[in-house]
Amino acid sequence: MTLLLALAACARPECSKPEYDRAECRVQAESALARLVTSAGVDVRFQEPGTEDLEGWSAKGLILHGEDGALVARVNTLGEFLITLDGEPGETVELVVDNVHPDAPPLEGEVSSEGLRRVLAVTLGTEPSRIEGSLPDGACEASYRLVAGGDIQTNPLQFRRIVQDLHLEVERADEAGEPLLGFLMLGDISEYSLAAEFEQILEILQQSPVPAVVIPGNHDVYDSQDAVFNRHFGPGNLAFDVCDSRFVLLDTGSGNIAPSVHGRLPELIGEGGGQLLAGFHHPLYPGQRGAGWTAEDQSELVLAELAANDVDLVLSGHLHMRLEPPWSPVPEVIVGTLGANQGVGAPDYGVLRVSLDGGGGQATDWCFVPSPAPGLEASPRSEADPVICPELR
Amino acid sequence: MRVLLLAGLAVALAVEPGPSAPEAEPDRVVQDARNRKALRRAGAAGILVGGLWWLAWGDTLHVGDPASLLAGMGLVAAGGAVVGGSVDLLADGGLPLDQRIHSAPVSLRAGPGGSSILGESAPPGLGLNLGPGLRLGEGVVLILGADLRSDLGRTVDVDPRVQTSFDSALSHLAWGWDLNPELRLEPGVVSGGGEGNWQLRLRPWMRQRHHSLDYLDGSSRQVRRSSVSPQLGLQWRLSGRQAFAAYVGPRWDWTSWDEGPERELLPPRLGPIVGEARYDIHTESLGWTPGGWSTRGRLRFSYLHDSFDGAGMDWGAAIGFFGPLVLRYDHMFVAPNRPLGVQTGLVWTMGQGGGVGLQVGLQHMGRSR
Numbered sequence: 218m219t220l221l222l223a224l225a226a227c228a229r230p231e232c233s234k235p236e237y238d239r240a241e242c243r244v245q246a247e248s249a250l251a252r253l254v255t256s257a258g259v260d261v262r263f264q265e266p267g268t269e270d271l272e273g274w275s276a277k278g279l280i281l282h283g284e285d286g287a288l289v290a291r292v293n294t295l296g297e298f299l300i301t302l303d304g305e306p307g308e309t310v311e312l313v314v315d316n317v318h319p320d321a322p323p324l325e326g327e328v329s330s331e332g333l334r335r336v337l338a339v340t341l342g343t344e345p346s347r348i349e350g351s352l353p354d355g356a357c358e359a360s361y362r363l364v365a366g367g368d369i370q371t372n373p374l375q376f377r378r379i380v381q382d383l384h385l386e387v388e389r390a391d392e393a394g395e396p397l398l399g400f401l402m403l404g405d406i407s408e409y410s411l412a413a414e415f416e417q418i419l420e421i422l423q424q425s426p427v428p429a430v431v432i433p434g435n436h437d438v439y440d441s442q443d444a445v446f447n448r449h450f451g452p453g454n455l456a457f458d459v460c461d462s463r464f465v466l467l468d469t470g471s472g473n474i475a476p477s478v479h480g481r482l483p484e485l486i487g488e489g490g491g492q493l494l495a496g497f498h499h500p501l502y503p504g505q506r507g508a509g510w511t512a513e514d515q516s517e518l519v520l521a522e523l524a525a526n527d528v529d530l531v532l533s534g535h536l537h538m539r540l541e542p543p544w545s546p547v548p549e550v551i552v553g554t555l556g557a558n559q560g561v562g563a564p565d566y567g568v569l570r571v572s573l574d575g576g577g578g579q580a581t582d583w584c585f586v587p588s589p590a591p592g593l594e595a596s597p598r599s600e601a602d603p604v605i606c607p608e609l610r
Numbered sequence: 611m612r613v614l615l616l617a618g619l620a621v622a623l624a625v626e627p628g629p630s631a632p633e634a635e636p637d638r639v640v641q642d643a644r645n646r647k648a649l650r651r652a653g654a655a656g657i658l659v660g661g662l663w664w665l666a667w668g669d670t671l672h673v674g675d676p677a678s679l680l681a682g683m684g685l686v687a688a689g690g691a692v693v694g695g696s697v698d699l700l701a702d703g704g705l706p707l708d709q710r711i712h713s714a715p716v717s718l719r720a721g722p723g724g725s726s727i728l729g730e731s732a733p734p735g736l737g738l739n740l741g742p743g744l745r746l747g748e749g750v751v752l753i754l755g756a757d758l759r760s761d762l763g764r765t766v767d768v769d770p771r772v773q774t775s776f777d778s779a780l781s782h783l784a785w786g787w788d789l790n791p792e793l794r795l796e797p798g799v800v801s802g803g804g805e806g807n808w809q810l811r812l813r814p815w816m817r818q819r820h821h822s823l824d825y826l827d828g829s830s831r832q833v834r835r836s837s838v839s840p841q842l843g844l845q846w847r848l849s850g851r852q853a854f855a856a857y858v859g860p861r862w863d864w865t866s867w868d869e870g871p872e873r874e875l876l877p878p879r880l881g882p883i884v885g886e887a888r889y890d891i892h893t894e895s896l897g898w899t900p901g902g903w904s905t906r907g908r909l910r911f912s913y914l915h916d917s918f919d920g921a922g923m924d925w926g927a928a929i930g931f932f933g934p935l936v937l938r939y940d941h942m943f944v945a946p947n948r949p950l951g952v953q954t955g956l957v958w959t960m961g962q963g964g965g966v967g968l969q970v971g972l973q974h975m976g977r978s979r
Binding site: 227228229230231232241242244245248249252273274276368408436439470472473475476477480481482483484499502503504505506508509510511512513514515517520521522525535536537545546547553558560561 | 821
């Protein structure tokens with residue numbers, strides 16, 4: 218009994234010691250990094266879109282001082298977002314909002330824009346200033362598209378080619394009347410969790426024609442002392458709406474999701490109504506490929522929760538290939554094809570195109586958009602599932 | 611470089627470490643050493659083939675389970691044989707059949723609870739294990755394996771977001787059962803030979819786990835996970851006190867949950883391959899035998915290629931590929947002229963989701979299984 222009392226006395230708050238190789242501590246890091254108070258006392262926060270309760274904040278992005286000292290808010294969701302600024306009334310704050318769709322309407326106080334970046338000059342009032350972002354006008358009138366993929370690791374140059382090819386994908390989407398709204402990146406964007414690797418990927422993403430939402434993989438989170446992924450990309454546990462669809466993308470970099478995120482799963486999944494898409498780095502059901510979650514018991518519980526909410530599509534990476542696991546009990550696509558090593562044989566690089574019905578219907582369709590490595594004319598796996606998009610065969 | 615390191619490890623494990631105990635019976639000593647040498651080489655080959663499979667396919671892992679399985683089993687085979695060789699240098703390699711110990715016919719197992727995180731709780735676990743053996747004939751034994759387990763309370767995890775008050779985010783209670791009967795056949799004994807060196811084993815491993823989850827928003831979910839995994843196993847008695855066993859088989863999973871009064875069921879599916887490798891070293895008396903009691907023990911080093919209960923070995927970025935390594939020591943205490951003994955066991959499941967457990971059971975002074 219004495220020993221038990223002694224142990225209880227040794228208890229400390231969760232993550233009071235840095236252990237960022239644990240999923241739970243990254244939850245705390247992403248929460249902390251979604252708010253910043255400047256030296257002048259300006260309080261900048263990401264909030265739940267549409268909320269009137271501004272007491273707290275929400276991990277929807279990353280707020281930091283950029284290299285030139287500018288205040289930067291990197292949005293890590295698609296669709297609507299809300300940033301609040303609070304400080305001395307009458308003070309003007311310069312804020313760069315990054316990772317916003319180029320066709321989205323101008324933001325409050327916007328003075329210029331280039332690519333995915335908006336530069337704002339916000340004059341503070343007596344109430345917190347609200348910067349509300351949204352999708353491009355008309356994006357939800359008909360169908361729209363997203364692209365998805367994971368696993369860059371040691372091959373950022375191939376990833377650069379894939380990002381450049383996204384400009385062609387935007388043209389194809391526009392021709393089809395289905396705007397391309399974003400890029401879902403499913404982890405393993407680095408090999409060694411190094412800041413320099415993440416900076417290189419951020420630099421490449423500046424060339425992207427659409428915003429990229431990024432979650433971590435096992436290669437991105439094994440520095441226990443530094444939440445290096447979150448410091449560069451923001452939250453790895455995300456839930457957001459695009460038109461009528463709900464997206465739930467979670468951090469499985471440590472082979473599990475944080476228990477607290479598991480506890481918030483119904484809240485993250487939301488009320489439903491439209492399509493539900495989930496994304497992880499580790500496949501929810503890897504079949505016999507030896508690449509599942511370490512916490513396989515937890516992955517089954519998450520699978521049950523998603524299935525109970527009629528999930529329309531589960532996306533993941535980790536396996537450096539494209540695959541629709543044949544025994545999967547839910548619609549599932551593995552697409553770890555952003556450049557990482559694929560072993561012997563010619564590699565099969567590219568992204569998954571996902572088409573969704575913006576009008577509240579249930580149509581979800583997907584196909585593969587190859588970005589062949591230099592020296593290859595086409596994908597070496599022409600017959601694999603998911604199939605190559607018809608106009609690209 | 612990775613290939614060279616892998617080849618170096620395999621060669622190191624395959625090398626003969628030296629002669630065995632010189633005072634033991636020469637023929638048996640030589641045969642025991644040969645057995646271990648063969649197992650070491652087989653284990654090294656498993657590591658090499660599994661590792662090369664990985665390196666060749668990268669993280670593409672075309673049917674990656676067998677690669678991890680081979681490497682894990684190879685590690686137990688080669689590592690066990692190296693440790694076993696050292697043990698035989700210190701002790702006589704032989705041990706009479708009736709002095710080897712086996713899993714207790716009935717035992718209770720407890721795992722400690724406790725959490726070092728403020729506001730969280732991790733309850734202790736309790737299990738009842740049944741494993742009586744029935745001799746169906748010469749060289750044919752049936753072990754009636756069954757296991758019941760439950761958390762003795764709810765696991766509580768807090769919400770660590772800095773803008774919250776660290777309230778409970780998830781409360782979880784788990785319980786379940788295993789049915790694990792095992793048929794053991796010794797072909798040498800069946801055909802009229804003496805003690806068999808090889809034993810064929812068949813086990814249909816059925817498991818079910820129940821999970822009761824209370825979420826942050828006040829909602830709850832009841833989930834039931836089931837699996838069946840028919841496995842084929844082989845035990846090789848390498849010497850009087852040492853044995854290696856390996857099992858492998860497919861696994862089918864199905865998961866269901868409560869939806870109001872209804873129960874929804876996902877389609878059954880083929881899961882990951884299940885495999886297990888064990889290396890057993892039996893020991894004699896500790897030298898401390900109060901009141902004429904006799905004692906004997908067994909050290910078991912095993913790799914379980916299965917993460918059904920959420921345990922697995924992760925290293926750096928190698929996450930989710932391997933099941934747990936398990937180190938187990940059982941010790942039996944027998945009073946003079948009594949048919950029953952007390953058997954205690956200490957189990958350490960290494961890796962993520964692992965832990966330690968203590969087992970206490972009753973063992974009869976029976977014959978070898």
